[in-house]
Amino acid sequence: MPKIVAVTGNEAVAEALRQVNPDVCAAYPITPQTDMMQRFASFANNGKVKTEMILVESEHSAMSACVGASAAGGRVITATSSQGLALMWEVLFIASGLRLPIVMPLVNRALSAPLNIHGDHSDGMGARDCGWIQLWSENGQEAYDNAIQAFRIAEHMDIRLPVMTCLDGFIISHSIERIEYLDDDAVKNFVGEYKQLNPLLNIDKPVSYGPLILPDYYMEYRRAQAEVMTKVNKVVRDVAKDFEKISGRKYGLFETYRLDDAEVGIVILNSAAGTTKDAIDALRDKGIKAGLLKPRLFRPFPYEEVGEALKHLKAICVLDRADAFGASYGPLFMEIATSLYSHKDKPILFNKIYGLGGRDYLPDHAELVLNELAEVAKTGKVKTFKEYIGVRE
Amino acid sequence: MKLKGWKEVTPGAVVTEAGSALKFKTGSWRAFRPVWIEENCIQCMFCWIYCPDMAIKTKDGKRAEFDYDYCKGCGICALECPGKKGQKAIVMEEEGK
Numbered sequence: 346m347p348k349i350v351a352v353t354g355n356e357a358v359a360e361a362l363r364q365v366n367p368d369v370c371a372a373y374p375i376t377p378q379t380d381m382m383q384r385f386a387s388f389a390n391n392g393k394v395k396t397e398m399i400l401v402e403s404e405h406s407a408m409s410a411c412v413g414a415s416a417a418g419g420r421v422i423t424a425t426s427s428q429g430l431a432l433m434w435e436v437l438f439i440a441s442g443l444r445l446p447i448v449m450p451l452v453n454r455a456l457s458a459p460l461n462i463h464g465d466h467s468d469g470m471g472a473r474d475c476g477w478i479q480l481w482s483e484n485g486q487e488a489y490d491n492a493i494q495a496f497r498i499a500e501h502m503d504i505r506l507p508v509m510t511c512l513d514g515f516i517i518s519h520s521i522e523r524i525e526y527l528d529d530d531a532v533k534n535f536v537g538e539y540k541q542l543n544p545l546l547n548i549d550k551p552v553s554y555g556p557l558i559l560p561d562y563y564m565e566y567r568r569a570q571a572e573v574m575t576k577v578n579k580v581v582r583d584v585a586k587d588f589e590k591i592s593g594r595k596y597g598l599f600e601t602y603r604l605d606d607a608e609v610g611i612v613i614l615n616s617a618a619g620t621t622k623d624a625i626d627a628l629r630d631k632g633i634k635a636g637l638l639k640p641r642l643f644r645p646f647p648y649e650e651v652g653e654a655l656k657h658l659k660a661i662c663v664l665d666r667a668d669a670f671g672a673s674y675g676p677l678f679m680e681i682a683t684s685l686y687s688h689k690d691k692p693i694l695f696n697k698i699y700g701l702g703g704r705d706y707l708p709d710h711a712e713l714v715l716n717e718l719a720e721v722a723k724t725g726k727v728k729t730f731k732e733y734i735g736v737r738e
Numbered sequence: 739m740k741l742k743g744w745k746e747v748t749p750g751a752v753v754t755e756a757g758s759a760l761k762f763k764t765g766s767w768r769a770f771r772p773v774w775i776e777e778n779c780i781q782c783m784f785c786w787i788y789c790p791d792m793a794i795k796t797k798d799g800k801r802a803e804f805d806y807d808y809c810k811g812c813g814i815c816a817l818e819c820p821g822k823k824g825q826k827a828i829v830m831e832e833e834g835k
């Protein structure tokens with residue numbers, strides 16, 4: 346029987362990792378991820394998992410140890426936030442290039458400078474093109490469910506790529522919510538046994554990892570990796586179907602809320618989607634036909650499906666919890682614009698940057714955006730295509 | 739040799755054949771060539787231990803010629819060689835001279 350508990354996002358993800366019981370974990374503490382790995386380490390210490398914990402002196406070493414352990418043949422996890430992910434940067438590409446299915450919860454936090462420990466998406470967005478699969482989660486339940494599904498996706502024989510599961514720092518990682526835990530056995534059966542394709546520790550079949558690949562072959566390996574990415578979309582949907590059977594909870598490439606008959610829409614990631622849904626309900630009562638799309642699979646981005654889901658709208662505002670300095674728009678906006686580019690009749694698009702460094706995103710903000718959307722849909726005119734909201738002048 | 743297409747390469751560039759570095763002859767990278775002067779050699783085997791490319795061949799447990807297919811000319815063996823009475827048993831000569 347599933348168990349209903351009141352726990353924080355970090356606690357829920359740590360529980361998912363306990364239920365999966367991976368072979369190796371190498372992690373380094375960083376706020377707001379720290380208490381997730383602290384909880385997991387106590388599971389290891391108290392014999393609740395058989396996981397070998399590797400103590401490391403930095404996140405660069407953590408990810409390097411994960412690469413080694415995964416190549417050796419283990420099911421491997423780590424977790425990080427912000428500067429920790431930034432320090433892993435070069436090894437992230439090595440993990441994906443070597444096709445190692447490492448699973449890493451990322452508790453989203455702003456990047457320094459200025460130094461800040463609170464939630465925004467600049468860490469995950471900075472690593473969006475490193476060859477990892479990215480799943481984003483609105484609340485503790487989704488963070489728990491995504492962490493479990495991540496193993497099946499990463500380890501699928503068509504894929505074998507690392508997966509990052511993102512949840513908002515503090516807002517989700519440290520807030521207590523009602524969460525449903527699956528049975529240990531259900532999770533164990535769902536993730537199944539893991540078998541490395543070419544384990545380094547198989548002395549009967551010796552292999553080498555990380556050879557120098559010169560211009561005569563480098564492009565072939567990159568092309569092959571690009572092909573693997575095209576298979577992720579289907580696997581994510583298939584795994585979600587299987588997950589629904591054991592949990593009753595539905596997942597897809599993205600979630601839509603009151604979108605089918607909507608005229609205007611908001612696209613937004615993670616926890617702020619919840620606030621936005623409330624604001625949509627309030628404005629629907631006032632006659633504004635609004636809806637929402639919340640991406641779940643951000644890498645590889647499901648351009649076609651997202652474009653289809655949004656193309657009927659008159660106006661869309663994409664809200665980014667990260668800026669892409671020097672680009673005209675925030676990172677999520679650029680994906681949405683690309684999704685709609687091939688459609689002849691496109692909604693009008695504009696972009697708001699919100700919630701940086703843990704700045705609150707309030708129902709008022711969502712309502713302002715929705716009212717502006719209604720105005721844009723009526724007049725066909727946008728005042729400012731990109732602006733910061735919730736910022737002092 | 740026909741080069742493989744992208745559909746044929748191994749996932750993650752993993753090399754699944756043991757000892758395949760043998761097929762990759764790196765001797766042509768050499769700018770300086772070590773030359774063995776046998777009469778100064780005391781058979782201490784320092785060169786054999788120090789060579790990072792296993793390019794010192796042996797015969798019946800004794801030092802034999804260089805393996806120029808793999809020697810990259812780093813000069814470590816020449817530096818480490820004690821030789822006999824101050825006379826080195828390995829000297830480095832510029833290639834192509």
Ligand code: SF4
Nearest residue numbers: 789809810812813815
């Ligand atoms: S020059 Fe370097 S590579 Fe060549 S034999 Fe001497 S130590 Fe080995």
Ligand code: SF4
Nearest residue numbers: 779780782783785819
């Ligand atoms: S190091 Fe010099 S003396 Fe010693 S075995 Fe090699 S060549 Fe001979």
